Amino acid sequence: MSRIRPDLSDEPAVRLDGVSLTYERTGEVLSEIDLILKQGSFTFLTGPSGAGKSSLLKLMYLAHGPTRGGIRLFGRQTYDLKRKQLAALRRRIGVVFQEFRLLNHLTAFENVALPLRVSGMKADSYQNEVIDLLRWVGLGERVDTPTPALSGGEQQRVAIARALINKPDLLIADEPTGNVDPEMGQKILRLFAELNKRVGTTILIATHDLDLIREFDAPVLRLSNGLLVRDVEFGGEA
Amino acid sequence: MMKRETPLLPISDAREAALFFVVGALCFLAALAALTTRGTYKAAEAWGAQIEGDITVVMRDTDRRTAEQAADRVTGLASVFEARILSREEVEALLEPSLGPGGMPDGLPVPILMVVQADTSVGDPAQSIEGVLDDLSIDGDVAGNAGYAENVRGALGVLRLVALSIVALLSATAVAVIAFATHAALLARRDIVDVLHLSGAEDRFIAGLFERRFWVLALQAGLGGSVAALMITALIVFTGSGSDGVEAQLLPRLSLDFWDIVILLVTPLMAGLAARIAARVTVLASLKDTL
Numbered sequence: 001m002s003r004i005r006p007d008l009s010d011e012p013a014v015r016l017d018g019v020s021l022t023y024e025r026t027g028e029v030l031s032e033i034d035l036i037l038k039q040g041s042f043t044f045l046t047g048p049s050g051a052g053k054s055s056l057l058k059l060m061y062l063a064h065g066p067t068r069g070g071i072r073l074f075g076r077q078t079y080d081l082k083r084k085q086l087a088a089l090r091r092r093i094g095v096v097f098q099e100f101r102l103l104n105h106l107t108a109f110e111n112v113a114l115p116l117r118v119s120g121m122k123a124d125s126y127q128n129e130v131i132d133l134l135r136w137v138g139l140g141e142r143v144d145t146p147t148p149a150l151s152g153g154e155q156q157r158v159a160i161a162r163a164l165i166n167k168p169d170l171l172i173a174d175e176p177t178g179n180v181d182p183e184m185g186q187k188i189l190r191l192f193a194e195l196n197k198r199v200g201t202t203i204l205i206a207t208h209d210l211d212l213i214r215e216f217d218a219p220v221l222r223l224s225n226g227l228l229v230r231d232v233e234f235g236g237e238a
Numbered sequence: 239m240m241k242r243e244t245p246l247l248p249i250s251d252a253r254e255a256a257l258f259f260v261v262g263a264l265c266f267l268a269a270l271a272a273l274t275t276r277g278t279y280k281a282a283e284a285w286g287a288q289i290e291g292d293i294t295v296v297m298r299d300t301d302r303r304t305a306e307q308a309a310d311r312v313t314g315l316a317s318v319f320e321a322r323i324l325s326r327e328e329v330e331a332l333l334e335p336s337l338g339p340g341g342m343p344d345g346l347p348v349p350i351l352m353v354v355q356a357d358t359s360v361g362d363p364a365q366s367i368e369g370v371l372d373d374l375s376i377d378g379d380v381a382g383n384a385g386y387a388e389n390v391r392g393a394l395g396v397l398r399l400v401a402l403s404i405v406a407l408l409s410a411t412a413v414a415v416i417a418f419a420t421h422a423a424l425l426a427r428r429d430i431v432d433v434l435h436l437s438g439a440e441d442r443f444i445a446g447l448f449e450r451r452f453w454v455l456a457l458q459a460g461l462g463g464s465v466a467a468l469m470i471t472a473l474i475v476f477t478g479s480g481s482d483g484v485e486a487q488l489l490p491r492l493s494l495d496f497w498d499i500v501i502l503l504v505t506p507l508m509a510g511l512a513a514r515i516a517a518r519v520t521v522l523a524s525l526k527d528t529l
């Protein structure tokens with residue numbers, strides 16, 4: 001698997017310089033965003049609905065490019081990447097989507113294994129790893145269950161396992177606790193915190209659940225009307 | 239135990255059934271057109287050779303005995319299979335369309351006709367036949383069909399070209415249909431394609447999924463089309479081969495020899511290959527505008 005790993009280890013995992021994003025239909029949703037996420041950081045992103053949280057995350061996981069400004073991931077400018085390099089960079093990013101984006105014709109196991117499968121690995125080389133991860137998120141008994149037969153919370157956990165299976169350097173989660181009960185929500189965030197602490201994965205979690213955030217000593221960024229505000233009410237610096 | 243991998247593109251839906259039918263029908267028509275082209279070619283070759291080999295010698299102011307002598311000597315020429323003098327009844331039959339069914343008047347000066355069948359591939363026997371006539375002091379003309387045969391060959395050449403154009407057109411249509419279907423499938427599966435991209439899949443990996451899907455579909459559809467073409471050809475060969483006469487000679491000579499079977503086997507392979515290339519090119523071109 002080819003990876004883009006610059007030697008600049010001090011480079012931030014994510015760096016946004018004056019990033020703006022304008023949609024044709026809705027106009028400007030992000031305005032002049034400057035942001036640095038250091039490697040190994042654990043950060044929350046909050047803001048009301050429609051503030052642009054998902055749009056900001058999409059820029060970071062390279063779903064599309066900004067209208068203005070520059071994005072650097074792991075020290076690499078992203079605007080001039082060739083498609084092959086883009087794919088290699090995406091393999092370093094795990095994404096938990098708000099709407100899960102699981103493939104409904106696949107089982108829980110196959111959804112989790114997807115990032116490994118697309119990188120050309122054979123099933124027998126990752127089978128145990130995928131099952132272990134599914135056990136870790138509490139789905140050890142649901143390995144071969146078709147996705148539509150899983151509950152919302154179970155699907156959420158499958159999506160989380162899929163985002164983690166590649167051992168990403170950067171994990172971006174968009175409302176990862178939105179479809180689970182508070183207890184499971186706590187468990188998921190603790191799982192992320194543990195991953196950050198043990199492996200050093202850079203983690204950015206977008207959520208509107210302030211009660212959950214309070215329990216973690218982590219910097220919080222707030223988006224309001226497309227503008228980014230650093231909110232230090234709950235934690236340290238990003 | 240290793241888990242069996244489910245295809246990343248969901249198994250076929252109604253659209254693919256329609257595509258299967260269209261590709262199968264196009265392959266059927268292409269195979270049939272290719273067989274007909276080959277049949278036309280064979281018919282043109284055989285008919286042209288036969289016409290060129292038929293030579294008529296008109297002998298005037300000579301008696302039948304000298305004419306028979308000439309026929310014997312012509313038969314002895316290297317490239318001649320047979321030479322014979324037409325009987326009076328045969329000449330009357332030839333002239334009947336002009337003179338009516340009442341027969342020829344007794345006093346009518348009718349030339350003696352000699353028909354010669356020769357192998358024109360060995361050489362033109364006209365000069366040798368004229369030499370025989372000169373030796374026997376016969377006033378006569380040698381009427382070959384080379385010019386006529388050339389016209390026939392020209393006309394059949396045009397037919398061959400038309401048939402080949404039909405094959406090319408059908409092939410191009412099949413490729414266009416598959417390219418269109420691939421594009422439609424890509425749009426219909428955009429959600430899956432996006433997830434694959436965001437999971438780190440390269441364009442060629444995604445193109446490979448569509449390539450394999452349409453390769454198999456076109457191969458199966460092409461095989462169906464070929465089998466249908468085989469059945470139709472077999473029907474024509476086994477039920478229509480009994481007819482003879484000029485019509486039968488003019489019609490393409492459908493058969494089921496080695497090369498016809500090759501055509502039938504190659505058609506689905508070509509369809510599969512064309513589908514594969516069309517799918518790859520379409521997907522790679524479309525993905526440039528995506529994530």
